[in-house]
Amino acid sequence: MNLEKVIFGFFIVLALTLNFGFFLGEMDNPQYHNAYELFVLVVVNLIATGLKLGDRTQIGAILLSTSLVADLELIAAAIYWTVVVHVTETGMTPDVTASIVSLSGGALVANIVSVVMVVAETLMLRR
Amino acid sequence: MAIRPRPVNNPVIFIILREMRTPILVLICVYAVAILGMALIPGRDGEPMSIFHAFYFVMYTATTTGFGEIPEQFSDAQRLWAIVCLFVTVITWLYSIGAIIRLLQNRFFQLAREEWRFIAAVRRISEDYYILCGFGDTGSLLARGLSDAGIPAVVLDKDENRIRALRLRDYNVPMPGLCCDASVPRFLIDAGVQAPNCKGVIALTHDEEVNLKIAAVSRLLNPNIRIIAVSASQFHEETLATLGHDTHFVDPFKVFARGLGAAIVNPPLYVLNEWLSHARGVTLDMRLRLPPPGRWIICGYGRMGREVHQVLHSFGVETAVIDPHPPEEDIDIYIRGRATAKTLKAAGIRKAVGVVAANDDDGHNLSIIINARGLNPGVFMIVRQNRHENEVAFNAANADIIMQPSLVTARKILFMITAPLLRPFFSFLLRRHRLDVRFMERLLTRLKETIGDEWPQLGSVVLSEKQAPALYRAWEEGARIRLVDLLRDPRGREARLAIVPFVLRGPDERLAFLPEDDVEVRVGDELLLCGTEAALTWLEATLNNEHLLFYVVTGRDLPHGWLLRWLYRQRYGAAALCWSPAAETGA
Numbered sequence A: 001m002n003l004e005k006v007i008f009g010f011f012i013v014l015a016l017t018l019n020f021g022f023f024l025g026e027m028d029n030p031q032y033h034n035a036y037e038l039f040v041l042v043v044v045n046l047i048a049t050g051l052k053l054g055d056r057t058q059i060g061a062i063l064l065s066t067s068l069v070a071d072l073e074l075i076a077a078a079i080y081w082t083v084v085v086h087v088t089e090t091g092m093t094p095d096v097t098a099s100i101v102s103l104s105g106g107a108l109v110a111n112i113v114s115v116v117m118v119v120a121e122t123l124m125l126r127r
Numbered sequence B: 001m002a003i004r005p006r007p008v009n010n011p012v013i014f015i016i017l018r019e020m021r022t023p024i025l026v027l028i029c030v031y032a033v034a035i036l037g038m039a040l041i042p043g044r045d046g047e048p049m050s051i052f053h054a055f056y057f058v059m060y061t062a063t064t065t066g067f068g069e070i071p072e073q074f075s076d077a078q079r080l081w082a083i084v085c086l087f088v089t090v091i092t093w094l095y096s097i098g099a100i101i102r103l104l105q106n107r108f109f110q111l112a113r114e115e116w117r118f119i120a121a122v123r124r125i126s127e128d129y130y131i132l133c134g135f136g137d138t139g140s141l142l143a144r145g146l147s148d149a150g151i152p153a154v155v156l157d158k159d160e161n162r163i164r165a166l167r168l169r170d171y172n173v174p175m176p177g178l179c180c181d182a183s184v185p186r187f188l189i190d191a192g193v194q195a196p197n198c199k200g201v202i203a204l205t206h207d208e209e210v211n212l213k214i215a216a217v218s219r220l221l222n223p224n225i226r227i228i229a230v231s232a233s234q235f236h237e238e239t240l241a242t243l244g245h246d247t248h249f250v251d252p253f254k255v256f257a258r259g260l261g262a263a264i265v266n267p268p269l270y271v272l273n274e275w276l277s278h279a280r281g282v283t284l285d286m287r288l289r290l291p292p293p294g295r296w297i298i299c300g301y302g303r304m305g306r307e308v309h310q311v312l313h314s315f316g317v318e319t320a321v322i323d324p325h326p327p328e329e330d331i332d333i334y335i336r337g338r339a340t341a342k343t344l345k346a347a348g349i350r351k352a353v354g355v356v357a358a359n360d361d362d363g364h365n366l367s368i369i370i371n372a373r374g375l376n377p378g379v380f381m382i383v384r385q386n387r388h389e390n391e392v393a394f395n396a397a398n399a400d401i402i403m404q405p406s407l408v409t410a411r412k413i414l415f416m417i418t419a420p421l422l423r424p425f426f427s428f429l430l431r432r433h434r435l436d437v438r439f440m441e442r443l444l445t446r447l448k449e450t451i452g453d454e455w456p457q458l459g460s461v462v463l464s465e466k467q468a469p470a471l472y473r474a475w476e477e478g479a480r481i482r483l484v485d486l487l488r489d490p491r492g493r494e495a496r497l498a499i500v501p502f503v504l505r506g507p508d509e510r511l512a513f514l515p516e517d518d519v520e521v522r523v524g525d526e527l528l529l530c531g532t533e534a535a536l537t538w539l540e541a542t543l544n545n546e547h548l549l550f551y552v553v554t555g556r557d558l559p560h561g562w563l564l565r566w567l568y569r570q571r572y573g574a575a576a577l578c579w580s581p582a583a584e585t586g587a
Helices: A003-023 A035-052 A058-087 A094-124 B011-040 B051-062 B076-105 B107-124 B137-148 B160-168 B185-190 B208-221 B234-241 B252-265 B267-276 B303-314 B341-346 B362-375 B388-397 B405-418 B422-435 B438-451 B469-476 B533-544 B546-554 B562-572
Strands: B129-133 B153-157 B177-179 B198-203 B226-230 B247-250 B296-299 B319-323 B333-336 B354-357 B380-384 B401-403 B457-462 B499-505 B511-513 B526-531
Touching: A003 A035, A003 A058, A003 A094, A003 B562, A035 A058, A035 A094, A035 B562, A058 A094, B011 B051, B011 B076, B011 B107, B051 B076, B076 B107, B107 B177, B107 B185, B129 B137, B129 B208, B137 B153, B137 B160, B137 B405, B153 B160, B160 B177, B185 B208, B198 B208, B208 B226, B208 B234, B226 B234, B226 B405, B234 B247, B247 B405, B252 B267, B252 B303, B252 B405, B252 B422, B267 B422, B267 B438, B296 B303, B296 B362, B303 B319, B303 B354, B341 B362, B354 B362, B362 B380, B362 B388, B405 B422, B405 B457, B422 B438, B422 B499, B422 B511, B438 B499, B438 B526, B457 B533, B469 B533, B469 B546, B499 B533, B526 B533, B533 B546
Parallel strands: B129 B153, B129 B198, B153 B177, B198 B226, B226 B247, B296 B319, B296 B354, B319 B333, B354 B380, B380 B401
Antiparallel strands: B457 B526, B499 B511, B499 B526
């Protein structure tokens, strides 16, 4: 067993599962989507990105880019949330919620790609 | 004023424009007259139409769109003019469309378009490629081999049907083809002979004069290019040799005759060569029936017969020659006439151990097999197969060795390109075998244990920044890496990849044959390896991926990313991340 692999895998899978949890539920109903969950999700995603920095291999580059995609979409969702609640004060109407959740859905796909690649690499090198 | 060459950018557009000039001019004139007439003829209220309305009306009349909308009610003069417009403009359109169709069917236009497409396809190739001149039996075999090795090629052939056949094949790499005379400099330039990623020109046409011209023109157009030409005559070889460095000629009959000579003095080498070439039914276990020593009969004293005679003679083998032509040189037993039962008997077929049917006529060669087998069932038969399409008949004839000049040439050229170190390796094996007869047997046993029943692949790799980036970075960090480390399995380093290293060439051109495990590899080393396809892929992964390389060298895992590497260093110290092997740090 290798501590590095544990940490690496832990954050990548945690990001995916949190993302899935946030995405789950009715698309346009704000009741199903928690602001704190989104906050934790953004933080975990950023940590996962940080772990992937500095890997010079091809697979490392792709892992980093999927992570950056997820970050981008989640941060966009968080900013949108902040704007509708605090700036325009329209609140979480169904169409705003749907936009935020679909952004997190995009991030979910990127996270799935990440996990699939990590699993594929691990399976290839059985040791 | 200096005379400038015609610009060569996109000739197809020029041809279209030139051919379409008249139709376009006619169209413009007809439209202009029609619009002008409409704009001049007075309407019902005495006022003529505006030019805009006239333009609008003529546009839809001319294309016979037939809109119902008319700007205003027409006068009879306008109606009369409208009838004229309708006829004239429709006829003009028919003429213009006819001109376009004529142009598209024009043979020269099609040729120009094909050439233009071909140039675009050549420019799109980003890897190193070769130019193949001639796509006959040899060319298509070679193209298949290059495709399997992942090397693109550009094909030129005079025969349009061959180029069509090329387009129907499915290759793993781009293989654009053009129907043209490859010895014309313009077409060689089209094929990219001056491009920086063009590595060589291979001249394989049936005409040796053409091959020579292709070689000379290519050398003039690009002094650094590699040139390989097929040639079976002394004169052409001498001329080719004057073309400077990196010019090679391949004589299929000489190659085969040398192989045959090697088979007689060093049978395992012949087996190894056949096995590496994936010859049908050859395994390292199965001992090929090899040419036995004794009297040999050579039927046909042409190019192949002469080469075989020379080689056999140089090894001191007794030979008899049957040929209808008068003897040109002094040969002990020379029987004039075609090889029939009578002449074969005269040459001593009953006591002979082998017969070489070396005519350039397949029917003749097949009948020699039947005759010789009838007279002496145990005789060893070597037969030359000239045409690929007769393969079934030759297989049924059950000769011991079938020699196809096209196959021999294609194999030889393919090995020259993909495994340039193979030739020195084989001459090393030939030398070494003279000193130690058991040596080849041991090598074959080692190959059998390592590779097993799988198909062997030859792999050639230069340990440079381009081909082995991970290794290059490791060297920059001060690593010392032995050959054995590279050949470990990245899935578990106790296991070895199924690879036998054949040759290691240092940057100073020094060759090490069958290098030992603990040889240290350095920048610029070139390796010739023999292994399974999967093993060579894993080796490539090791050379490209620093995590795999770190593991196979040190036995430890290199943490991904800067953060984890920093944590690792805090915990285990800087020594944990240096490239020293596992045993020294005890990890």
